[in-house]
Amino acid sequence: MTRRLIGALAVITTLLLSGCGNDYGIDQYGQKVASERVDKQWLVINYWAEWCGPCRIEIPELNTLAEQLKGQPVSVFGVNFDNVQGEELKSASEKLGIKFTVLAQNPEAIFDIPRSEVLPVTYIIDDKGKVREQLLGEQTAAGVMARLKALRG
Template identity: 75%
Template sequence: MTRRLAAALAIIGALMLGGCGNDYGIDQDGHKVAAGRLDKQWFVLNYWAEWCGPCRTEIPQLNALAEELKGKKIGVFGVNFDNVQGEELKGASEKLGIKFTVLAQDPAELFDLPRSEALPVTYIIDNKGKVREQLMGEQTAAGVMAKLEELKATN
């Protein structure tokens, strides 16, 4: 009986830990970003800052891209280059009109991303967590979509 109980507890514990995954912290609104939103699917990761003029110009394009990709299991995520947190991150995101999810914790280490000295910079990451493309400078929704389609076709 004790072995069965120990085995059952071990299985339950493993399931509970397995369900945790590699969550990506919280977003600009303080909501948890579950691992399932990024893991095992393609996504676009954009680094921006309030003081970056080209970032401000491309935000509406990224909003349009995020809207276009809804339901296609490809997400658009942002990261604040200056690592602002909490209310400051929420305020900066609102000020720039960002409608896609902004990650409060920079996932650069998880995806082995180099620290860029120029902004904006956008990465396309595949469903295996591999960086497939680094796009420097201001992007358009159509340009990123075309690059996504090209990369997915060669996957």
């Protein structure tokens, strides 16, 4: 009887833990960012700010990239450099015309992303959560796609 109970608890614990991914917080609209959208995916994470001129030029390229990557195991995410939150984050995202998901919570600790004082900066993170590339300055959809293809081999 005790063995059965221990076995049952082990199975329940395993099932519960297998459903637990990292907590990615919420997006610019206050919606939870599910771990299934992030874990085991390649990620393109772009840091931007409303006051950054090159960021404004780059955003349409990242919107195009996000659209081109739909259905693939690669996702584009944004992170506001100034850590604005709530309605201010939503407003800033809308002003810049961002169509991809903006994370309200900076994922730098989760992925060990080095802090950059240069904007815009984009990181390519592999499906194991390792930073593979740091791209400084304005990027194009074609340029990031080429880097992704090279890194994914």
